[in-house]
Amino acid sequence: MLRNRLYPDFRTSMKAKNFGAARRDIRTSSEQMAKSKFEYVKEFESPDPCLKNCWIVVRIDGKGFSRFAEAHGYVKPNDIRGLNLMTRAATNVLEEYRDICLAYGQSDEYSFIFRKDTDHFKRRASKLMTTVVSLFTSSFVYHWTAFFGPIRLQYPPTFDARIVLYPTDKNLRDYLGWRQADVHVNNLYNTTFWALVLKKGFSNAKAEERLRGTLAAEKNEILFSEFGLNYNNEPPMFRKGTVLVRKLCKTPGDGKLRQVVLPFYTDLFGETFWRENPEILGLKSLQVYHPPEENSNNVNMNVDQNKSPSRPETAASTSASEHQSSAPSTDN
Numbered sequence: 001m002l003r004n005r006l007y008p009d010f011r012t013s014m015k016a017k018n019f020g021a022a023r024r025d026i027r028t029s030s031e032q033m034a035k036s037k038f039e040y041v042k043e044f045e046s047p048d049p050c051l052k053n054c055w056i057v058v059r060i061d062g063k064g065f066s067r068f069a070e071a072h073g074y075v076k077p078n079d080i081r082g083l084n085l086m087t088r089a090a091t092n093v094l095e096e097y098r099d100i101c102l103a104y105g106q107s108d109e110y111s112f113i114f115r116k117d118t119d120h121f122k123r124r125a126s127k128l129m130t131t132v133v134s135l136f137t138s139s140f141v142y143h144w145t146a147f148f149g150p151i152r153l154q155y156p157p158t159f160d161a162r163i164v165l166y167p168t169d170k171n172l173r174d175y176l177g178w179r180q181a182d183v184h185v186n187n188l189y190n191t192t193f194w195a196l197v198l199k200k201g202f203s204n205a206k207a208e209e210r211l212r213g214t215l216a217a218e219k220n221e222i223l224f225s226e227f228g229l230n231y232n233n234e235p236p237m238f239r240k241g242t243v244l245v246r247k248l249c250k251t252p253g254d255g256k257l258r259q260v261v262l263p264f265y266t267d268l269f270g271e272t273f274w275r276e277n278p279e280i281l282g283l284k285s286l287q288v289y290h291p292p293e294e295n296s297n298n299v300n301m302n303v304d305q306n307k308s309p310s311r312p313e314t315a316a317s318t319s320a321s322e323h324q325s326s327a328p329s330t331d332n
């Protein structure tokens with residue numbers, strides 16, 4: 001074993017309680033000079049505060065997620081376990097960062113919206129972005145087994161991140177509308193594509209050729225007439241993505257109001273969501289959440305896929321405010 005000349009009993013001196021003293025001992029004036037000699041390198045760091053008064057969006061996205069989904073046997077086109085795991089990880093992020101007022105997720109991505117008046121990390125872009133994507137990724141791995149049971153992680157997943165600033169409420173709403181339009185378009189396509197491949201034995205190339213140039217109404221019609229599937233009856237989580245918001249909920253037991261992050265499967269287009277949740281854009285205090293009546297058609301994840309479908313009216317979505325009554329995660 002190498003012996004340290006200054007500290008022959010190396011193990012004792014490296015104990016935490018001795019560490020400070022040991023460090024002080026070796027600080028000589030020449031080392032202090034060296035320290036100040038090197039210190040100028042700090043000046044190479046650039047300040048990166050996000051512009052004031054702007055909504056700060058941190059979007060994380062799975063890197064090479066198609067391969068990850070394949071390697072872990074994800075159900076095509078939508079894997080409920082995978083989507084719920086994404087939402088679990090995103091919930092962790094909202095619980096940690098109280099200045100995130102809304103998050104929106106679909107497929108392998110989540111967007112986290114920081115209040116436009118946040119001063120968290122002095123609005124430093126790198127700090128906000130890296131801590132969000134880091135906590136998201138570690139939470140995804142941490143909760144993996146709770147959602148995938150015996151299926152072991154084959155390799156560590158990676159998520160990338162970016163920051164985008166939106167100066168107006170309209171810009172922010174349009175951003176969220178853009179991400180939601182993405183899931184509308186992709187999910188209708190993927191549902192039809194995989195129905196052709198998995199249920200009719202089409203090759204990928206043949207299914208692609210069949211769908212090339214088709215409009216939404218045509219894909220709806222293929223699903224209905226060839227597979228007896230009304231696209232509007234597909235789970236809203238698949239069609240609309242997941243919106244996470246913070247509400248005050250009565251805790252069963254002591255009846256106290258506590259902050260809870262709740263998932264909604266709802267349209268962000270139009271006025272309804274923003275009218276029902278004015279505190280988000282208005283930067284107001286949290287609202288008390290009143291769960292929908294039991295048996296209301298707001299609770300929609302238990303869609304009976306076996307019931308006879310009625311012909312879809314449009315490719316567009318149905319009710320505006322759909323919330324799945326999953327066990328909320330509380331934080332107090």
Ligand SMILES: Nc1nc2c(ncn2[C@@H]2O[C@H](COP(=O)(O)OP(=O)(O)O)[C@@H](O)[C@H]2O)c(=O)[nH]1
Nearest residue numbers: 062064065066069074075076077078079107108
């Ligand atoms: N089978 C399956 N694949 C999914 C699911 N969610 C996301 N993916 C995959 O993840 C990809 C996400 O798109 P994108 O970020 O553009 O692809 P990436 O560059 O491979 O990460 C999709 O194209 C799917 O291949 C899911 O629920 N089931």
Ligand SMILES: [Mg+2]
Nearest residue numbers: 061062063065
């Ligand atoms: Mg990706």
